[in-house]
Amino acid sequence: MRILVFSPEKPYSGAESIVSVKFIRLLKNHGHEVVFVYHDRDFQYKSREDVYNIMSNGVGIENKILKNLSNKLKKVPLLNRIYLLDTLFWIFKAMSFGLKYNKKSNIDIIFSRVMPIYGHYPAFFLKIRYPKIRWVSNWSDPLPKVNAPIPYGKGLKGKPFFFEKYILENFFKICDFSTFPSDRLMLYYQKFFHSIQGKSYVVPHIVLDVKHTKKSINRNRPxxxxxxxxxxxxxxxxxxxxxxxxxxxxxxxxxxxxxxxxxxxxxxxxxxxxxxxxxxxxxxxxxxxxxxxxxxxxxxxxxxxxxxxxxxxxxxxxxxxxxxxxxxxxxxxxxxxxxxxxxxxxxxxxxxxxxxxxxxxxxxxxxxxxxxxxxxxxxxxxxxxxxxxxxxxxxxxxxxxxxx
Incomplete structure (x- = not known):
């Protein structure tokens, strides 16, 4: 099965990207052809584990000019919003890659993963263009953010921006399935997005089947x-x-x-x-x-x-x-x-x-x-x-x- 994954965080930049890399590894281990698209930036966390295996089919999208401007202007009021142009550039280029890849290889299924939320946009546009391609969106945190549980947000009583709620509702209507790492998070989403009921599943994070040599216990140490x-x-x-x-x-x-x-x-x-x-x-x-x-x-x-x-x-x-x-x-x-x-x-x-x-x-x-x-x-x-x-x-x- 040919699978395209949109996951903005570059391996191994943090918790979200580590989870995504494990997910991609799982798909590859079961014989699927996987290509994943990420936002190629410099990060604090780095690792060589799986790099050659996972990133051999990875596509990093980056605009160095916008990235440098974002870094230089991040503390300047108003001008610090230039990072949005970098995000829009990534969405456009990721979608363009998806269109070309589908013409070449005929995608069977698209997975889009967050955070950040813009990882879903290329999948959304590709699903509109090619309705027969299945799209599975993954949600690891509550959105809109204002509806996240207290203290992260204001709970179910929070009032999200109209556009944010509108976009999310359209994501859920168009995607074939939505997945969540826990049943409690899935049920939380279902309280304010009724369209996912009946097509939402729990797909938890993965414990890799990796053998480690157990070290002897030194009972004299702390x-x-x-x-x-x-x-x-x-x-x-x-x-x-x-x-x-x-x-x-x-x-x-x-x-x-x-x-x-x-x-x-x-x-x-x-x-x-x-x-x-x-x-x-x-x-x-x-x-x-x-x-x-x-x-x-x-x-x-x-x-x-x-x-x-x-x-x-x-x-x-x-x-x-x-x-x-x-x-x-x-x-x-x-x-x-x-x-x-x-x-x-x-x-x-x-x-x-x-x-x-x-x-x-x-x-x-x-x-x-x-x-x-x-x-x-x-x-x-x-x-x-x-x-x-x-x-x-x-x-x-x-x-x-x-x-x-």
């Missing part, structure tokens, strides 16, 4: 809890405060925290204020391949979610953690997808992201159960959880769409 990625609204401040209290109660503990990702001033200030710089290590952004090594060297991997009434997001970092067979510490809403998964399939522990006392209690529990955690015993065994996101399991669900 017990390491690591968090990978940025924070933003997923603030670790409550956890840091709980860790300070835990440290006061158990001054001889052996737990060390590692934060790998963009440095954030409020986080650094809190760590310094509470005199935890020797126990909470902020290590900045690292290449994707290096983060996999850090996961392997850690004992427990942390996910922090924003305070929401319902956790509808499936964090992509969960797949990297599971790929290395590591247990999870999920600091999440009690009503949410991570709570559902860990409660039903094991693989770690869940704790409310609203209670400092619960966090202290869980840190005490971790201190007392380090051997079970390091050996992935009992509730820390991630085997069943990992199986949900295996390549075979995800493709089984995806194949239903491909075969219709």
């Amino acid at each position: 017990f390491v809890i690591s968090h990978l990625g940025g924070f933003g609204l997923r603030s670790p401040v409550l956890f840091i405060e709980a860790f300070r209290s835990f440290n006061d109660m158990y001054p001889n503990h052996n737990i060390v925290i590692r934060f790998i990702g963009p440095s954030e001033e409020t986080v650094n200030e809190k760590i310094h204020q509470l005199e935890l710089s020797n126990l909470i290590l902020v290590e900045g952004v690292l290449p994707y391949e290096k983060t996999l090594d850090i996961i392997q060297d850690s004992d427990l991997l942390m996910i922090i979610e924003a305070k929401m009434e319902e956790g509808i997001f499936l964090p992509s970092k969960l797949m990297d953690y599971l790929q290395m067979n590591k247990p999870i510490l999920a600091i999440s809403p009690t009503n949410g997808i991570l709570n559902d998964l860990i409660s039903n399939y094991g693989g770690g522990i869940i704790v409310s992201n609203s209670s400092k006392n619960e966090l202290i209690d869980k840190l005490k529990f971790i201190l007392e159960n380090q051997e079970f955690i390091r050996n992935c015993k009992n509730e820390f065994d991630s085997t069943r959880l990992k199986a949900l996101f295996s390549e075979d399991e995800v493709y089984r669900g995806l194949n239903h769409i491909l075969s219709i």
Whole structure:
């Protein structure tokens, strides 16, 4: 089957692009001919993994003049909007490539992936031009942004711009299928886009079937809890405060925290204020391949979610953690997808992201159960959880769409 994928983020520029690369790899591993179009820019994250395999059929679209102007004028009011011209250029060139590729090879199916949202535009125009080509749009975050759950947006009561809502409604009407990484996100979309009901599916993120040599456990080293990625609204401040209290109660503990990702001033200030710089290590952004090594060297991997009434997001970092067979510490809403998964399939522990006392209690529990955690015993065994996101399991669900 000939498949064209529009995914603006260049590999391996961040979470969205890493998810897309894994998706493309899954399609190729099952014998599909895949070409993907991305926005070729310079990014902070880089990796050689799969580059020759994945990017051999990749098409990077870039206008260096617009890119340079965007960089130079990004702090100038009004003129900083020139990045929109760069976006329009990409949409036009991506659509032009799609037209040429279809004339040459007869596309069977188009996948468009976000974020950013403009990844859907070339697919939208190609579907209008060639109605018989199937189009599957993927949605990893709520749109319009104003309708994202609080604190990311104003929830279902938010009032989006007319044009944004109009475009999204047309996307959903014209595309053949819409996919979402979690059932909760899919149901959230269905609350304000009724046209996707009956043609929406859950296609979760993928845990690659990659074998890793298990390192021997050095029980004399500190017990390491690591968090990978940025924070933003997923603030670790409550956890840091709980860790300070835990440290006061158990001054001889052996737990060390590692934060790998963009440095954030409020986080650094809190760590310094509470005199935890020797126990909470902020290590900045690292290449994707290096983060996999850090996961392997850690004992427990942390996910922090924003305070929401319902956790509808499936964090992509969960797949990297599971790929290395590591247990999870999920600091999440009690009503949410991570709570559902860990409660039903094991693989770690869940704790409310609203209670400092619960966090202290869980840190005490971790201190007392380090051997079970390091050996992935009992509730820390991630085997069943990992199986949900295996390549075979995800493709089984995806194949239903491909075969219709």
